[in-house]
Amino acid sequence: MERRAALLLIFLLAACARQAPLLEDENITHHEDLSRFKLQSARGLRDGDHLTAQFLISDSSSILTLDLRFAVGSPTTLESGSWKWSRPGSLLQGAVSARSVTFLGGQDGPPSIGGTFELNGQGVSCRLTLPLTVLPRPFRPATSNP
Numbered sequence: 001m002e003r004r005a006a007l008l009l010i011f012l013l014a015a016c017a018r019q020a021p022l023l024e025d026e027n028i029t030h031h032e033d034l035s036r037f038k039l040q041s042a043r044g045l046r047d048g049d050h051l052t053a054q055f056l057i058s059d060s061s062s063i064l065t066l067d068l069r070f071a072v073g074s075p076t077t078l079e080s081g082s083w084k085w086s087r088p089g090s091l092l093q094g095a096v097s098a099r100s101v102t103f104l105g106g107q108d109g110p111p112s113i114g115g116t117f118e119l120n121g122q123g124v125s126c127r128l129t130l131p132l133t134v135l136p137r138p139f140r141p142a143t144s145n146p
Contacts, residue, residue, distance in 0.1 A: 022057065023064070026118075026125045034126065037064065044135030046111045049073060051103070053113055053135055057128075062087040066096060066128070070113065076103035083119050094121015102132055110136050 023034040036059040044053035051070040056063060068081040081096025101115040114132035119125070 022129060024127045024129070026127055034059070036060070039130070039133065042133045042135055044111060044113065046072065050079070051076075051111055051113065051135075055130070055133075064119075066117075066119075068096060068113075068117075070101065070103065072103060072111075076101050076113075078115075078117070081117070083121075085124070092122045092124055094119060094124060096128075099127075104132065110134050 021035045021037070022039060023037040025034055037057050038059070040056045040058045040063075042053065042055050044051055049072045051072055053066075053068045053070070055066040055068070057066070058064065062085060064083060064085045066081065066083050069079045071077050071079045078096065078098035078101055081098075083094055083096055085092040097118045097120070099116040099118060102113070104112040112132050112134045114130045117128045117130065119128060
């Protein structure tokens with residue numbers, strides 16, 4: 001009986017635990033509340049030892065788009081990344097760097113990617129904590145014409 005009560009307590013505490021926000025402003029002089037941002041869509045394509053992914057994150061008034069390319073290995077690393085933030089009256093953009101990357105699967109099913117990333121550029125300094133996310137839809141990045 002005590003064991004069952006302990007398990008119930010653990011589940012209740014886990015359900016009530018406050019999750020870290022997806023996006024946090026790290027700018028010391030101008031702190032912005034980004035807690036309303038949610039992951040709207042994710043898609044990606046694994047091609048051998050590379051994974052290309054795109055994430056759309058929104059708070060209903062602005063859209064943050066991340067384009068990421070990972071080198072799949074042990075460990076999987078962020079090879080390159082960029083972001084565009086379409087806000088009312090402005091378009092901001094910059095580079096993405098990785099603090100940590102988590103990669104699962106991709107051989108027999110869709111790959112999953114997550115981690116902690118830094119978004120920097122144009123006066124923006126944000127931390128993105130991306131939960132492990134399945135990339136169900138193929139994504140082919142737009143090719144630029146020479």
